[in-house]
Amino acid sequence: MKQLQDEITQALTKLDGGSEFHEDSWERPEGGGGRSRVLRDGAIFEQAGVNFSEVWGSHLPPSILAQRPEAEGHGFYATGTSLVLHPRNPYVPTVHLNYRYFEAGPVWWFGGGADLTPYYPFAEDAAHFHQTLKLACDEHHPEYYPVFKRWCDEYFYLKHRDETRGVGGLFFDYQDGQGVLYRGPNPKGEAANYSNQVGEPASRDWEDLFSFIQGSGKAFLPAYVPIVERRHGMEYGDRQRNFQLYRRGRYVEFNLVYDRGTIFGLQTNGRTESILMSLPPLVRWEYGYQPEPNSPEAELYDTFLKPQDWSNWTANQ
Amino acid sequence: MKQLQDEITQALTKLDGGSEFHEDSWERPEGGGGRSRVLRDGAIFEQAGVNFSEVWGSHLPPSILAQRPEAEGHGFYATGTSLVLHPRNPYVPTVHLNYRYFEAGPVWWFGGGADLTPYYPFAEDAAHFHQTLKLACDEHHPEYYPVFKRWCDEYFYLKHRDETRGVGGLFFDYQDGQGVLYRGPNPKGEAANYSNQVGEPASRDWEDLFSFIQGSGKAFLPAYVPIVERRHGMEYGDRQRNFQLYRRGRYVEFNLVYDRGTIFGLQTNGRTESILMSLPPLVRWEYGYQPEPNSPEAELYDTFLKPQDWSNWTANQ
Numbered sequence: 001m002k003q004l005q006d007e008i009t010q011a012l013t014k015l016d017g018g019s020e021f022h023e024d025s026w027e028r029p030e031g032g033g034g035r036s037r038v039l040r041d042g043a044i045f046e047q048a049g050v051n052f053s054e055v056w057g058s059h060l061p062p063s064i065l066a067q068r069p070e071a072e073g074h075g076f077y078a079t080g081t082s083l084v085l086h087p088r089n090p091y092v093p094t095v096h097l098n099y100r101y102f103e104a105g106p107v108w109w110f111g112g113g114a115d116l117t118p119y120y121p122f123a124e125d126a127a128h129f130h131q132t133l134k135l136a137c138d139e140h141h142p143e144y145y146p147v148f149k150r151w152c153d154e155y156f157y158l159k160h161r162d163e164t165r166g167v168g169g170l171f172f173d174y175q176d177g178q179g180v181l182y183r184g185p186n187p188k189g190e191a192a193n194y195s196n197q198v199g200e201p202a203s204r205d206w207e208d209l210f211s212f213i214q215g216s217g218k219a220f221l222p223a224y225v226p227i228v229e230r231r232h233g234m235e236y237g238d239r240q241r242n243f244q245l246y247r248r249g250r251y252v253e254f255n256l257v258y259d260r261g262t263i264f265g266l267q268t269n270g271r272t273e274s275i276l277m278s279l280p281p282l283v284r285w286e287y288g289y290q291p292e293p294n295s296p297e298a299e300l301y302d303t304f305l306k307p308q309d310w311s312n313w314t315a316n317q
Numbered sequence: 318m319k320q321l322q323d324e325i326t327q328a329l330t331k332l333d334g335g336s337e338f339h340e341d342s343w344e345r346p347e348g349g350g351g352r353s354r355v356l357r358d359g360a361i362f363e364q365a366g367v368n369f370s371e372v373w374g375s376h377l378p379p380s381i382l383a384q385r386p387e388a389e390g391h392g393f394y395a396t397g398t399s400l401v402l403h404p405r406n407p408y409v410p411t412v413h414l415n416y417r418y419f420e421a422g423p424v425w426w427f428g429g430g431a432d433l434t435p436y437y438p439f440a441e442d443a444a445h446f447h448q449t450l451k452l453a454c455d456e457h458h459p460e461y462y463p464v465f466k467r468w469c470d471e472y473f474y475l476k477h478r479d480e481t482r483g484v485g486g487l488f489f490d491y492q493d494g495q496g497v498l499y500r501g502p503n504p505k506g507e508a509a510n511y512s513n514q515v516g517e518p519a520s521r522d523w524e525d526l527f528s529f530i531q532g533s534g535k536a537f538l539p540a541y542v543p544i545v546e547r548r549h550g551m552e553y554g555d556r557q558r559n560f561q562l563y564r565r566g567r568y569v570e571f572n573l574v575y576d577r578g579t580i581f582g583l584q585t586n587g588r589t590e591s592i593l594m595s596l597p598p599l600v601r602w603e604y605g606y607q608p609e610p611n612s613p614e615a616e617l618y619d620t621f622l623k624p625q626d627w628s629n630w631t632a633n634q
Contacts, residue, residue, distance in 0.1 A: 038604045160584075161589060269477075270477075272478060276604075281601060281602055282599070283600045283602075285598055286598065287366065287594050
């Protein structure tokens with residue numbers, strides 16, 4: 001996980017070319033700590049935050065024990081890397097990645113994923129992101145991508161707006177190599193339906209899953225960097241910038257209202273500055289905003305903020 | 318409640334002088350509706366939102382029934398007025414007001430309050446706001462202000478920042494004229510302690526409480542308008558504006574992470590645009606910000622974001 005943080009921050013520093021990451025190391029009094037790295041006012045990134053943390057303790061918080069009673073009476077260890085990149089140019093999408101590992105006595109699991117949040121509708125960007133992640137998944141199991149893609153659409157959803165956060169990607173949790181792939185809260189959703197049709201895949205061991213996590217982590221740069229490279233030079237004006245700042249409000253709404261990691265971190269005395277590093281540096285809200293019909297902004301709402309089969313998109317469809 | 322919305326929007330239009338309120342009326346399919354009024358880009362207010370709503374139905378949502386089982390099997394009626402004003406000048410504080418009434422069969426109660434969120438530390442503004450609200454309370458019961466002021470400090474608190482939202486004011490809920498005054502969730506807090514010392518005041522009827530609500534509603538303009546009048550002409554620069562935008566982030570964090578009304582509204586298919594009218598029009602987040610020692614910004618943190626006895630503040634203390 002630490003290595004993933006290193007690889008990604010090195011590559012992003014090179015890509016940005018205008019600023020560098022500053023690191024804060026922190027310790028957790030109850031055990032463990034982390035490294036928060038932030039790049040600000042770069043040539044490409046208005047803000048890029050990449051966190052690594054590794055924490056342990058003698059007993060789990062009650063909220064986790066309620067979900068996983070088998071972990072009662074054991075110490076725990078949890079580690080993860082997460083990032084959120086907020087580019088300045090509205091034609092470059094925001095992106096999020098998180099991979100994490102948890103163990104407590106006999107219980108262990110992996111979780112994580114990556115998802116893309118464009119401001120302007122470029123279908124080839126969404127398709128490239130999904131196809132790259134799908135390839136990385138398919139090397140480990142043919143049903144990972146179709147289940148985790150649907151789980152991502154379900155998770156990154158703003159109910160009060162009836163919008164997905166963006167074009168999605170992958171999301172999964174509680175992966176221990178046993179049982180069905182979908183372990184989320186909605187037994188009647190698309191992800192659960194698909195996962196139930198797949199049934200229980202052959203069991204996979206710790207090394208299999210670790211290798212899958214490594215593979216998806218490594219797929220992040222090839223999934224995202226080419227999109228930055230083809231968009232960051234595009235000219236934009238106040239209209240695009242204002243729309244980007246407005247849409248960033250949805251990122252804030254999602255992270256503060258729905259995101260389990262954010263809410264859990266804030267409620268359990270996590271390091272607030274590291275947790276809220278995901279929030280954009282500048283954000284607008286506007287009462288009653290509606291995109292102009294037939295505009296690129298309307299196309300974003302109509303097509304990119306609803307689940308789509310991006311990995312099968314082709315240029316001449 | 319509707320009348321309070323009318324009085325306040327008329328007075329604010331006159332005060333602002335540069336823009337006007339636009340109204341959206343909306344209906345709720347299950348019964349009732351509301352009027353949302355927004356003034357934008359005014360001479361004083363960057364955004365001012367004043368909502369009125371009145372809703373009814375044949376059965377309560379399960380989340381309310383869990384709290385108030387006596388209301389089971391009855392229809393309900395709920396009405397309220399709320400406002401949030403975001404001035405442009407960082408020397409003028411943001412303010413929030415909400416008064417609401419609820420009934421279902423034999424059960425009824427009033428709730429509400431008003432609280433002030435300054436960006437720059439003017440003790441006389443905080444004192445004026447509190448003293449004006451205290452006078453309005455004292456006309457109805459001498460223990461209303463001391464209990465509801467403490468309840469306000471408890472409610473408008475950002476745990477993950479260890480900061481109050483601002484200098485507070487009044488907050489109360491479930492007031493039906495019976496029992497102790499504090500009915501909040503924290504039995505060991507300052508508000509509960511004080512309220513327990515007071516004991517159970519003589520019972521008050523619906524008219525008594527309605528008259529108290531009217532009185533506190535009417536106290537809003539004299540509590541807030543003089544502060545606007547003495548601050549809105551003060552010159553400010555980028556430093557003050559940037560600090561205001563940064564502190565507005567706390568308003569967003571509070572409303573989306575902690576505010577029961579906001580979260581309840583979003584989860585129960587309330588009108589999203591009206592609920593989120595409270596969010597500021599432009600907001601900044603900055604990783605790791607710390608105020609400069611001995612600056613006005615540091616004074617805000619040290620004194621104004623902690624509970625203080627503002628109603629007893631005097632200029633020469």
